Amino acid sequence: MKKSLIFMFMLMLLAVFVAACGSNSATDTPAEETPAEEEETDVAAEEEPAAEEETEITIQHDLGETVVSKNPSKVVVFDMGVLDTLDALGVEEVVAVPKGNIPEYLAKYDGVEYTNVGSLKEPDFETIYDIQPDLIIISGRTSDAYEELSGIAPTIFMGLDTANYMESFTANVKTLAEIFGKEDVAEEQLAAIQESASQLNEKATASEAQGLIVLANDGAISAYGPGSRFGLLHDVFGVTPVDKNIEVSTHGQNVSFEYIVEKDPKYLFVVDRGAVVGGESPGKQTIENELVQGTQAYQEGNIVYLDPVNWYISGGGLTSVSEMIKEVDVAIE
Incomplete structure (x- = not known):
């Protein structure tokens, strides 16, 4: 009887010892890092912060230097050539023009959805102020009003240098295209015009x-x-x-x-x-x-x-x- 009790007591001690060893093994051994986790860590380390998109550009023109927001939502135009170009590029942000001499092929700008802002030589400053435009574009006929218009909104002068007509014309188109994100359309149309002009010159x-x-x-x-x-x-x-x-x-x-x-x-x-x-x-x-x-x-x-x-x-x-x-x-x- 005594031998049986001693034998059972020893079996119980052995069981406790084995359980303790298993517990220590599970605690002390670190879990292995899977390949997928290692790859995610490496990718995260390689990622770089995205570059901030340019939202403003500085325009140098004959009357000064103007900082212009890209893709302005409300634009007032005082030059029919500029209006022509914006229309050809598909720019839809024009909200106001002087309606006295709008060409027939630009007749839509004479509609009620566009505000009349005076004449080329006599802008309606009060109306322009009420519009709160993001950009005003002028040329020679409106140049005397540059300072006052600049006090209302960023204003750029886009006249033509007739001594260098095509260079000046091309530069104006590219500037407008950059402001409104229409570079591809502008390049295509400019290339067609340059080709036609070259053929005419040869003829x-x-x-x-x-x-x-x-x-x-x-x-x-x-x-x-x-x-x-x-x-x-x-x-x-x-x-x-x-x-x-x-x-x-x-x-x-x-x-x-x-x-x-x-x-x-x-x-x-x-x-x-x-x-x-x-x-x-x-x-x-x-x-x-x-x-x-x-x-x-x-x-x-x-x-x-x-x-x-x-x-x-x-x-x-x-x-x-x-x-x-x-x-x-x-x-x-």
Whole structure:
């Protein structure tokens, strides 16, 4: 009996000892790190913080330097060429324009959903202030109002350097594209325009035809040469100027009909200002008098009446420049 009790007591001690060893083994041995956990740790260590997207750009222009927010939601435009470009790029953030001389092909901006903000030379400052725009874009006709407009919202000047027309035009388009995130669309349209202009230049240069471009304004005429407001006819399109010494001026050099007879251009290009500003004397009536009828331009049917909207009102836009190239291309034999 005593032997049995001793045997059972020893079995119980052995069981307690084995249990204790198992418990210590489970506690002291660390769990192995799985490969998946190691991979996640490495990936997390390699991740870098995402770069912050640029939200503002600084625009250098003829009237100063302006910090502009990218993709502004409310834009006021005081230049029809700029409005043309924004429309061609598909920008929908324009909310206000001066409605006095909106071209027919931009007629939608005359609708009630767009606010009228005065005229190109006389902005309606109170209305503009009430709009609280994110960006105002002006050009030469509105330049005197730059300081006051800048006090309302960021304002940039986007005039054209007519002595470097295509470079200036291209720079303006690219700036607008950068502001509104339309770089791809702009590059495509600019490439098409550059190709058309190059082809026209080759054609006009090969023809060796001399030309003269004049502005008809209620019975008066002024001529434009290389480097002038309409000088791209010669500088870019390749039409040989009949007179290389015409004074470079925004309003052109005042000339007589005798001057036209003396120069006797093969092509006489006419921009009829009166047709777009309510003039009383039609350009054709002004130009085609007895004196001019003696020129080769008249006798060969080469008096070309250019679209005054494209050349005088909305020049420098993606659509207007494209149409200007087409007009001259059709005229040159």
